[in-house]
Amino acid sequence: MSILPRTQRGFQITILIILIAGAVIAVTPMVYMVSTAFKPAAYVPEFPPRFIPSNPTLENFRTAFASRNFDRAFFNSAKVAVATSFVVTALASMMAYAFARFEFPGKTLIFYSVLAMMMVPTMMLIIPQFILARRLGLQNSHTGLVMVYAAGGMAFNMFLLRGFFEELPRELEESALIDGANQFVIFTRIMLPLARPALSTVAVFSFLGAWDEYIWALTILTDPAKRTLPIAIQNFRGAHATDWGLVFAASLTAVVPTVLLFIFFQRYFVQGISTGALKG
Amino acid sequence: MPAQSQIHARPRRVPLLAGRLSRPAGAHLRYRWYVPYLFLLPGLSLYLLWMVYPLGYEFYISFFDWKIMPGQTSQYIGLENYRRVLDDKYFWLSLENTVRYTVVTVIGQMVIGLALAVLVHRVFIAKRLFRAIYYLPVVTSWVVVSFLFQFIFSSHPGGLANYVLTQLGLLSAPVAWMSETKTAWVIIYTLGIWKGIGWSMVIFLAALQGIPVELYEAAAIDGAGEWGQFRRVTLPLIRRTTLFVLVALIIGGFQVFISVYLITGGGPLHRTEVVLSYMYDRAFDRLWFGYGAAISYILAAIVVFISFVQMRFFRQTDEE
Numbered sequence: 214m215s216i217l218p219r220t221q222r223g224f225q226i227t228i229l230i231i232l233i234a235g236a237v238i239a240v241t242p243m244v245y246m247v248s249t250a251f252k253p254a255a256y257v258p259e260f261p262p263r264f265i266p267s268n269p270t271l272e273n274f275r276t277a278f279a280s281r282n283f284d285r286a287f288f289n290s291a292k293v294a295v296a297t298s299f300v301v302t303a304l305a306s307m308m309a310y311a312f313a314r315f316e317f318p319g320k321t322l323i324f325y326s327v328l329a330m331m332m333v334p335t336m337m338l339i340i341p342q343f344i345l346a347r348r349l350g351l352q353n354s355h356t357g358l359v360m361v362y363a364a365g366g367m368a369f370n371m372f373l374l375r376g377f378f379e380e381l382p383r384e385l386e387e388s389a390l391i392d393g394a395n396q397f398v399i400f401t402r403i404m405l406p407l408a409r410p411a412l413s414t415v416a417v418f419s420f421l422g423a424w425d426e427y428i429w430a431l432t433i434l435t436d437p438a439k440r441t442l443p444i445a446i447q448n449f450r451g452a453h454a455t456d457w458g459l460v461f462a463a464s465l466t467a468v469v470p471t472v473l474l475f476i477f478f479q480r481y482f483v484q485g486i487s488t489g490a491l492k493g
Numbered sequence: 494m495p496a497q498s499q500i501h502a503r504p505r506r507v508p509l510l511a512g513r514l515s516r517p518a519g520a521h522l523r524y525r526w527y528v529p530y531l532f533l534l535p536g537l538s539l540y541l542l543w544m545v546y547p548l549g550y551e552f553y554i555s556f557f558d559w560k561i562m563p564g565q566t567s568q569y570i571g572l573e574n575y576r577r578v579l580d581d582k583y584f585w586l587s588l589e590n591t592v593r594y595t596v597v598t599v600i601g602q603m604v605i606g607l608a609l610a611v612l613v614h615r616v617f618i619a620k621r622l623f624r625a626i627y628y629l630p631v632v633t634s635w636v637v638v639s640f641l642f643q644f645i646f647s648s649h650p651g652g653l654a655n656y657v658l659t660q661l662g663l664l665s666a667p668v669a670w671m672s673e674t675k676t677a678w679v680i681i682y683t684l685g686i687w688k689g690i691g692w693s694m695v696i697f698l699a700a701l702q703g704i705p706v707e708l709y710e711a712a713a714i715d716g717a718g719e720w721g722q723f724r725r726v727t728l729p730l731i732r733r734t735t736l737f738v739l740v741a742l743i744i745g746g747f748q749v750f751i752s753v754y755l756i757t758g759g760g761p762l763h764r765t766e767v768v769l770s771y772m773y774d775r776a777f778d779r780l781w782f783g784y785g786a787a788i789s790y791i792l793a794a795i796v797v798f799i800s801f802v803q804m805r806f807f808r809q810t811d812e813e
Binding site for chain 1: 524526528529530532533535536537539540542543544545546547548550551554561609612613615616617618621623624625626627628629630632633634635636637638640641642644645647649650651652653656687690691692695696699744747748750751755769772773776777782785786789790792793796797800
């Protein structure tokens with residue numbers, strides 16, 4: 214910063230101080246969670262609060278994984294999130310391709326109906342979805358989770374992918390078509406590989422959405438063996454005495470994969486949310 | 494996707510019948526009429542089954558004294574559910590709480606989000622790092638952070654909030670945050686703002702990065718200082734983004750549920766209930782499904798109304 218003029222330097226330092234203060238506020242709760250996860254039997258907070266545990270232990274993680282189907286919940290969440298991510302990416306990209314490249318009767322009507330449904334708060338539909346799931350025998354079934362998660366994310370992701378497809382040049386498809394390829398070959402061999410950045414965005418967003426989803430899972434899962442992570446974490450939160458170390462060890466296990474995904478795919482996160490903003 | 498592989502296997506030499514052009518003259522994209530529908534079919538059927546059909550079905554349910562238990566018959570009661578909801582003081586309280594939550598958290602997220610975006614935009618180093626750190630709370634699960642904030646706002650003197658605030662002299666004695674509705678809301682509001690800032694910050698930042706530097710230079714030549722540049726260049730140019738963030742946050746605010754459900758559970762005596770937590774309570778605790786459906790429809794009507802107002806507003810600002 215020494216190359217900056219004096220006033221600029223003062224300005225930059227002020228900005229930095231404010232930003233660092235903000236960053237401290239943003240991460241302090243998380244750091245506190247991490248440290249509590251490594252503290253033994255934390256039924257009440259320590260006084261004074263300590264960010265570095267005085268005698269750190271892995272006991273909480275051991276207890277968490279030994280009890281109440283927690284490892285099972287981790288596996289269930291992974292399974293549901295991967296399946297949701299796959300279904301959304303596949304189906305939303307097919308829909309997006311149809312809207313981006315074809316003209317057909319009903320196109321405008323279907324497109325705007327799907328878009329209009331995005332305004333409806335998802336949780337508002339939980340009552341009829343619950344009745345439907347019961348009727349279809351999908352209570353306690355991960356298929357029921359995946360279908361609702363995929364349907365809920367369909368519109369937004371389709372919209373995001375359609376924008377991406379529309380910007381791809383048509384020449385590639387046209388030459389492939391002259392070579393005799395049909396539309397499905399063009400879609401899978403040409404469009405999808407070109408759309409990899411957008412597909413990654415969709416895949417990551419849908420994975421996280423399913424991984425963290427709580428309400429629908431809470432509503433249709435009663436079988437302890439079927440539970441997903443958010444429900445399992447909730448079960449560690451006792452009604453009277455809560456071992457917070459245990460709660461946060463479980464929480465940390467759920468949060469770490471999402472944070473890793475976020476760090477690796479940061480670019481796509483930014484892309485995904487700003488696309489929504491600029492086109493919305 | 495079996496449908497797709499079957500089509501792959503079909504011989505390519507089948508003549509193209511009734512092909513339509515996807516774009517005017519010069520294009521070679523010919524396809525049979527049903528091809529686009531095949532692309533839509535899987536996604537659209539899922540969407541129809543789990544989104545569109547429930548939307549209609551819920552409307553139907555809202556006219557019944559709905560019985561979920563087998564063997565009981567649901568009774569048609571016309572508009573009775575809506576009438577009862579509108580007479581229900583707890584519904585109005587939950588709506589008031591929801592509006593209050595929305596106002597507080599939307600203002601907090603927008604003001605702080607924009608301020609941070611401006612600063613991150615101007616800082617010379619570690620831009621990406623700051624952006625990532627501020628976004629971190631956004632990617633963390635609501636369930637986890639709800640418990641985390643409960644712990645931080647513990648009534649114990651060693652609770653992080655109590656400790657920090659007493660040390661800073663902002664509190665004279667530790668507060669039992671959960672014992673009063675007012676202070677319980679402080680937890681929920683703080684959580685809502687803390688978790689949402691990163692989202693609005695990232696969107697504002699993207700908008701700021703789209704403003705040409707020349708405009709600031711021109712404003713500076715005209716003698717505008719930092720604040721003048723912000724008011725005369727930045728604010729007018731990010732107006733669309735501001736509106737988008739505003740509306741998205743309002744809609745999100747109306748859908749607050751998990752933090753309330755896990756932190757106060759709507760209690761004591763429904764005093765901290767928000768619309769969705771009250772709906773969930775009526776439907777899944779009392780099994781008043783028709784009643785819950787009516788609440789849902791009223792909430793959806795409010796949200797859709799806000800979206801329409803926003804769209805009109807967008808159109809107006811575009812014409813200007």
